[in-house]
Amino acid sequence: MRRVCAGARARTGYIVTGVSALALLLLVMSSQSPSHQRGASHLNDVITWPFHRLFSQDLILPARDNVSGNLKYEGEDELSQILTNRLSEFSTDTENLTRLPCKDVKEPDLECFDSTCNAKFASSPRDRMRQILATRLQIPAHYMHAMTSSTRNIASHKYAFVTAGSSNHYYEMQGLIQSLHQHVFPHLSNFTFVLYDLGLTPFERYVTEKNCGCTVLDFPFSEMPSFMRHLTCYAWKPVAVGSLMDKAEYLVWMDACIRWNTSTTSTSLDTLFQRCRQRGHQCINDSGSIAVRTVQSMTNFYGDQQCLYSPFGEMLSGFEMFYMDRFTKEVILEPWISCAFDQRCMCVKDFFWQFHCTGAPPRQYGRCHRFDQSSLGIIYSKILLDNRPIIYLPPTYVRVAREEKVDWFEPRKSSVVVDTLGVCLAVNLLCVLVIVGLMRCCRGCTLCGLCELTLGFGVKVVVAELMVSVCFLWAFV
Template sequence: MENIPMQLIWKTFLCVFALSVLTQSLKIWNWRSEVQFQTELSNMKRDMHVPSLEGFNTQVQQSARPLEACKKFNRTFPTSMEENMNVVKNYKFTVPTELLHRLQLDDEGINTLINRKQNSSIPVIVSGISDNHFGEFDGLLHSINIHPRKKYPEIKFIVFDLGLSKAHRADLQKKCKCDVRTFPFEKFPSHVKRLQGYTWKPISLQMMLQEYDFIMWVDSSIRFNEKFNQLFERARRIGIQILEGDGSITVRTHRGLFDFLKEEPCMFNYPEVQPGWFLIKRTKFALKMLLRPVVSCALQYGCMDFPDAGRFLYCKDPNRPSACHRYDQSVHGIILTRIFNKVRNSITFKEKEFGSVSRS
């Protein structure tokens, strides 16, 4: 065998040495990148005031009953809450900036709101009423009087007039002992006037969070029981509490909304949530990760509400994806399930725990 030239040996040595140095550098870079990444995530979590789940029910959220159409679907949510939050951050809307600015859901407005020095211990109760729910509202009012108002006589109650007759408004102001406000439909896109599209509801929530740091929305059908104060405590500590429903988000959300948000329907075969009973603290997390996308969806026609949406109100087939549509309920369900998914039990409560829903 001929002798290997010394020059070739030297070049080979240099290549091996350079490769070794590069490998070690990459390891160090990756380690630093991971540390930096974890630090950034930790800072984001602190900065966003992401709800702390410590001490609350974090058992694995059970999905709704299996759907035949989703049998072969095996995609799951990332395990990291931060990764799921980034998905929500990347939802695309084309809402006029002046609307978000007016509602203080742009970055400037959110920073202004979270820097206000408020730390309420009990929520402001908020509701909305139209003529077709006027009779039902009496039950809610009675329930508030014998439960929250009995324990907290100073609790504030604000009601949005969604188009009451003069007689009904006068009657409401006489018996309610509440602050009755006319919803400003004229300030928002024309589709918000369609009450059955429920786009006015998340807008109402945000208008209240512009004034108060702790609110509880209740539909006319909500009835409290004597344990309501435990719900206040949970919401005060964790930041969000919302009533859980029994239908599947996959089934009760129109395909058009999933497509708009670029989400896969079968990933959301979880029990729906019902923002008809919803407690929320004003935090950066709540404003940026929930209210901004939900309100943006409400303001953009074709997202929460869309042409002929009324045809999809009733579910004719409880086993078929997108068999019907639940408007604000669907949007809240998608976002909260995307962020919390397996630990969503921590931010939901079940009917009968603190009251009930009575539509009679």
């Protein structure tokens, strides 16, 4: 009989401890959405561009023109006309690409004209556009479906603001969110704000969802190529943008370091979006030669020699405003996304040593790599050439504040504390109910003293749970 009662005491402890552990586990996992798993039968399926007509069975492969006999892409005439109109309308927005010969430039990574480069760009904008269109890949269907499935519940709006966050940029991200809520969102309607979770802790995500005024989505790393999990490769960024390309008329990507200026008004925003509509894109111009800061395999991917991009400075990919017409989707975003999925292009092998440029002489092409930034810079440089200033963002709208940490969520944590405390108390109440239920089952048992032992053990468990709850709150509040 003593052996039976000892076993009962052990089972009582296991049950109480198990229930407590399960409840706490549910608390931790509540903010994590399960990844959607697809069967192996999808692995050999292929989705062909254009991506924004994802489920179309039409091939985007070029066909022979009946008149000229040249290869011609579907919709090429319309796309070429859009490009020609923009180049004509903003023909005065130019920069002199030959103003700085490399022999006269002391800084080894500054943009300059390489007079020894024998390669040339095609003179026709249409031909340059066709060369970019040729880089679009046929992406396996399960990757493409993973892109769209994460945003399938996002409704369409006129404006979509998109960013991403991880633990190492948690406070930097709060500065962006603060500037949006204070300087942008009060002037707009019909917009959505999406934040991709790239590695927030459960508590950081919980606080973010409570305070950001946004939709937090899991990035589908488990359904993407393994190299995309290297966050500093930035191959995930074109995919995040692509997942929302059909959800808005204007899509604005912002890194965590972007801050909207306090001078932003309804009128200035209207002007900015109208400017973006006319020009197709707005971004931040920067210095540093694309040729020096891009590995050769990427320029090979686009069919060019590195020296062609020596005169072009980098374009910061931390802020990108797209007008989502057909040209942007097919000529800009689809080649950019294709590059992200090809390891010869964006997330190249052994990329770790290529991340930082030393800036030391002599001048060397491919000294380092800028991943998504290099790819987008190549696409726009090739298409626009000396008309690239068409897409430069005026400096009055945003600023870059790297490493600027803001604890904007701190004053808003009270509701989170209350919710968390409520869950903790519920866990303790559940433990008490289990203990009381076991004691009722043992009523009248006088042989082994199990009731007294259960009560004593239960009280200790409840006290321990309360201490854990207090420590949990103290650690995060």
